[in-house]
Amino acid sequence: MVFSSITFLFFFLPAFLILYYLVPGRAKNVVLLVFSLIFYAWGEPKYIFLMMFSSMVDYLDGLALNALHAHPKMRKLPLAAALIINLGLLAYFKYADFAVGIWNSLTPWDRELPGVALPIGISFYTFQTVSYSIDVYKERIKPEKNYFDYLTYVCMFPQLIAGPIVRFSTVQQELKDRKVCESGFVKGFRRFLTGLFRKVLIADQCGALWEGIRTAGNISAVTAWLGILAFTLQLYFDFSAYSDMAIGLGEMLGFHFPENFLYPLSATSITDFWRKWHISLSSWFRDYVYIPLGGNRAGTLKHLRNMFAVWFLTGLWHGASWNFVLWGLYHGVLLTLEKYVWGKGLKKLPKLLQHLYAIVIVVVGFGIFTFDDLGELALYFPKLICAAGNPFLGPELIWHAGNYLPFLLAAFILSFPVYPAFKEKLGKADVHRRNLAEILGVLATVALFVLALSSMVRDSYSPFLYFRF
Amino acid sequence: MEKISITQRISVYLICGMILVFSAAFFISPKREFSEEENRKLKGMPEFSKTALFDGSFAGGLKDYVTDQFPGRDNLLSYISAAERISGRKEINGVYLPGGTIMMNSYEEPVNVEKDITQFSKLAENTDADVYLCLVPSAVNIYRDLLPAYAPEDGKRQQEIIDVIYEGVSPRIKKVDASRALRQARYNDQALDDMYAADAPHYSVYYRTDHHWKVYGAYAAYMEFCETAGLTPYAQDLYSWNKVSDSFRGTIYSKLNDSYFGSDEITSVSCEYWDLTVDYGDGNVTDSPYNPDYLEKRDSYSYFLDNQHSFIEVTNNAMEGGEIAVVKDSYANCFIPFLFNHYRKVYIFDTRYYKGGPSKFINEHKGIEDVLILYNMGTLDNDTGIGGIY
Structure with missing residues (x-):
């Protein structure tokens, strides 16, 4: 089920919330678990057992690790078993076709593609369960004794399908005992609405612009740049909107999930970008791959190796296709260059140039990211530098940009932290102005909701981009 | 906090x-x-x-x-389209919005041109009658000067495709140049133009809110058909032109559902020389090629020839003789009445539903001298009837 759908917003969510608020204390977890299973089964009835199996493995693993507390040497065994099973399932369900494809292109012994369908959310929940097992092994957290509480953590519907990747330590306390209150509901609901508006009214519009440019035949270089910029905005608003909705839903239920995006398109360097983009993923790779490998403390050569490993894997995590690997390594190379070559020099440049530098690199990166088909990528990229026999500037730019101008401007402005700045300024304004702004705020919220609803009814189905990963 | x-x-x-x-x-x-x-x-x-x-x-x-x-689906649908229109969008849902209340469907590059050529030719090869082919461009071609600035298409493509098909089909087929007629009709008959489309000047050959042509456009194509077939056309004033609806909101309107765009008028013709028996083949026999019940409904264009029928036989009892078979899509529905004064019998095939092939029928009815194939370019490429056309 998609958050920005009629089914979710008008039927699933009200039914769930009413029941959730009605039942007392511990029974809330049961309601949450049952509804989460329905939520997941809605799109993937078959794979629900896979998810339950995967979480059972880590649950048992946690118990085993705990029982073996006095035998440090033997504890490696259950951990290894859990990692092999979880990562093996992820590898099979996500990468089998890709691997066989590579095999077929490298060797003369062709094999048939297994044709495995990707279970929704597997990349996200596998990372959650793996981090659980490692954390229990390292004794950073106590294992969960109750399987159903553990399952509730793994398949909690707000964050089940597209993150943020919530670690067990973040919610362990709240799973047993959390404050469910009216102000949490109001705050969470507002956050959810923000996400809904960003997804339906901005991301989808930017997506339509990108679609128009991608499928247009002859485009000038400037239009080609506008195209990948539109895709970047689409991806950012789509994905961060999902996180907004997930965090908002969590808050309505009494959970506090970590922030996943901090205006990443306003970054001043690629290092800065990765502190602001999909934070729960980059910190996962930092804590479970980069640092265990030695990080940057084991000499330059090892540091380079670690960077390569992390960014290769980050790329591959996004999808079983070379363009994602290329995108990951592209970022790895730039991060390395910033660390060893021009990072310090960059900081001395005027702020505007730093922003420009970062956004250009990010947009080119997402240009790689968007083409699963490297052939299409090779056709599109020359257009960016007039190398496809296309002009630098063409009249079709007016058509594409003109059609979406207000939405593009809104997307651009909202990519920067203008709303918090506006609120801060408003806080200092006199009472009349504040009241006026508050009333306009109510009207705007209702109007945006009606528009979002209208858009949802019209384009009845527009799945989130990150569902594929 | x-x-x-x-x-x-x-x-x-x-x-x-x-x-x-x-x-x-x-x-x-x-x-x-x-x-x-x-x-x-x-x-x-x-x-x-x-x-x-x-x-x-x-x-x-x-x-x-x-x-x-x-x-509230119907109302809800309109809000986002209206917001997009106000934001300056010149194309929504495949509809160009050049400004004012003008709307026209965009044209997608066709993929079945070869198949169309083969199928049209086979119909001609399989019959002994004279076969006429009339491909009608849609509004985006005839009104291409009204396309929004910098639109991704220039509106000429439909004419290019018509030329390709006309050159490619069997030499037995005589081609009716409907495009020329429509273009002329649009520019020459300014008076009529204004009379029938007061709400949108220069927009009388097609409906604004629907993908079909108006009867006046069909009349222009009829004149052209007469010239190709060597018939003497009936002058406009031999028909009475009646406004039957002023609240038509067609398929293009439906794509946006934005009341800003208003509605169209429907005009139809009748003639004192008609004495008709219209047999819809399903037991329904009337004396008029029109069904006014549809004017009350949203899909008012179905007023012409009662929407969709696999086979219709019209007899003009006032005529001595002459028989024609028309293999067609819905554009022909408001064109066909002009044939009644030339043929005693008009056999009408919609091959999306008519199974068994018109050519068999045509060969069994030796009285049929002429066959007219009439399709519009806006939907030809997706027409599921082309496969069973002969």
């Missing part, structure tokens, strides 16, 4: 209230089978079965059902 203001609370509870009202209304409101506004069938409750549950098609069906039957 950040304090929640009273207005923030109000906006949240207002929206919660809206959500609850809508979902309650969904359960109470009667379900519709058909949307007049969108001119399509709406989804019903999906059938439950174990397989449907496990392959996800039940969930998918439920989603379509809920979206299609959502209370």
